[in-house]
Amino acid sequence: MNINAIKESFINVSGNIYDSEFINLANVEHNQIHLDDRTLFLDEAEKSVLNKDKIENYDNTIYVYRYKDAYGIICDLPIEEYNNGNVRCHELVLSDTIQGMLSNLHGYNCEVAPVLLAHKKSIDYQKIINSGKYTKRFEFKDLDMYVFCGDAADEIIKQFSDVKNLYVADGHHRLYTTSLCGFKSSVLSCVVSFDYLNIMPIHRIIPDVKENEFNKAKEFICRRFDVLPGETPLCKGRIRINYRNESFVVKLIELNSDAFWNNDVYRLNTQIISQAFRIFNTDRLSYASDSELKGEDYSLSQNDVLIETYPVDKDEFIESIDKKCIMPPKSTWFTPKFPSFLVFKKYQ
Template sequence: MAIVKPFKGVRPNPSVAHKVAALPYDVMNREEAKKMAQGNPQSFLHVSRAEIDLDDDVSPYGDVVYQKAAENLKDMMKQGVLIQDEAPKYYIYRQIMDGRGQTGLVACASIDEYLNDVIKKHEFTRPVKEVDRINNFDFCNANTEPVFFAYRAQKEINKIIKAWTDGNEPVYDFTSEDDIGHILWVVDDLEKIDALEKLFKDVPYLYIADGHHRTASAVKVGLKRREANPDYTGDEAYNFMMTVIFPDDELLIMDYNRVVQDLNGLETDEFLEKVAKAFHVQKWQGEGPYKPEARHDFGMYLENKWYKLTAKNEVINEDDDTERLDVSILQKNLLNPLLGIEDPRTDKRIDFVGGIRGLKELEKRVKHDMKIAFSLYPPSMDELFAIADIGQVMPPKSTWFEPKLRSGLFVHLLG
């Protein structure tokens, strides 16, 4: 049973929503964030990346940064840049990229359901990465950014959401600088709010699609508040975290590709000979980079040439949900044994390139600072669900979701 609650959202004044909305905190570095927010005091980056308002020699993880974030959030609310709804509501958030739309429900989910595994995970988290958002949420007394959840599409939920978006005017409708459309509706009808809350109780699980660290951080802030308030009832705002929940049939997982600095001491001919033991190797004769079109096919860019690799049957374990993933096959049969990448989480010789950047980015990286690149076929939502359902995790950097949720369009105050 999924507990999904409406909340009193803090959101932009409609006249400035396009100025407030910002990319998530973790898709840019400090310099890029500062450039993005330059000349725009209403950008939500002043909350999610408050170090941009401080001297460059100030650590981005110092308390002064989180204090500045809290100050900026309060100022935006005082100035009317951000306003809070007086009653709990749901919000419907639609994004449109390249003509494809995805529509999710903005709501609060229970931290207990994360702890009880009703909210399913498919990645490990690293405590060191959680600390930053724990501090941001804690100092701001808010979930300043949403997490990206998915669920197996339910006909009745989709029906209510579609009827609302077809029959009501959105409060925001703008296109961001990266040509992605953002449309938001406020669901303020008590009957519809009640119906959605009841319908989600029949959804057995929610799945974290993107934002495992933000989710874990929100949960830990909630637990910290509980510890400070031992008489808590469970209804307090800090017992819930803000999320956008999408039906799985509207989501797109893009490829998440790899680049490696060297051939681990191997000569090119020797390397190709070793690759051929686990993969069928063909020189790519088509124009441009090779983009895999099916599971177990890979592209490889080496010495200014693209190759098509197809995993041999003997290295594919279709009986294991994790081992049969293409990222697992590549890691187990090439990256580890041939290139010496034992742990892709920590090895500095490997880097990862999201599919949104295109395969030309792989060529660019090889010409600039890498030796070899691999393009992959993306996993499916069914594969993600299957692994999460059995309590396993996908290999690191397996999924890249687009478009990214914009920050600043909704904030959940914790008390």
């Protein structure tokens, strides 16, 4: 596997840590953040605050980090590794999303949210840190960053020479977009061992379901499926349906087929969402990770149907991808994800 040091990069040294989903692209001019009228989802006051975050420039750099007891690196991935199949994917991409991303690439000059790529090899990052070959160390909340430049970065890169494949945990659209882009040949990447990653479930919410509609769906489910009490623990093949004050667990029908057909999300989509609730356009659904659902700020409306799922096992995830199976969208949620707006990679 070929990975590269980041030719021209910046690290946000303000001490502010932003959510991994915050922002993917930004502009840097004269070694300062310069968000302008192209950034539509932020108002002028918000952009003014962000533009005051201080950044430092580092060239030919690999960043080693420790974040919530997980170790990994921030590097540059040549898109050729994705094009030739060495970076393995598990989700389809959406054309509308790709079109928007392609357009945005022209309006900015820095990536600020790395794609998340996993590998099987165990690497002793603490040993790399203990070598003391880093140029500088930064301490943030729950996160330590070590800047390795030049020859020290090359030594880290060599440890990936025998890694045959990387697995996309997050960033399918950004990788595919770069593969279509004529002026951008690499992707800012967070590369981490499966040892340090957890796969969390992504739950489904069907909004605004009337009581009579829910009762019809429940009647169908009770006729066709094994239904268990709501407090029954979830495991592979079981989902929990919650509506108002009602909760019950449904055992999905196991199919006499391969791992793809018996993927929980695929079975949920085909057996429950489409057949029981008669929803054939998943655009109607909304999604919540386990941490979001348990967060203080998250709440459901009275007529929302919440469908809780069980996470995909790591071995099942790897086996499915190695067999070139494509999982349904929103099948996995990997944690921990590296923060956004912390490392900036200049690409034009």
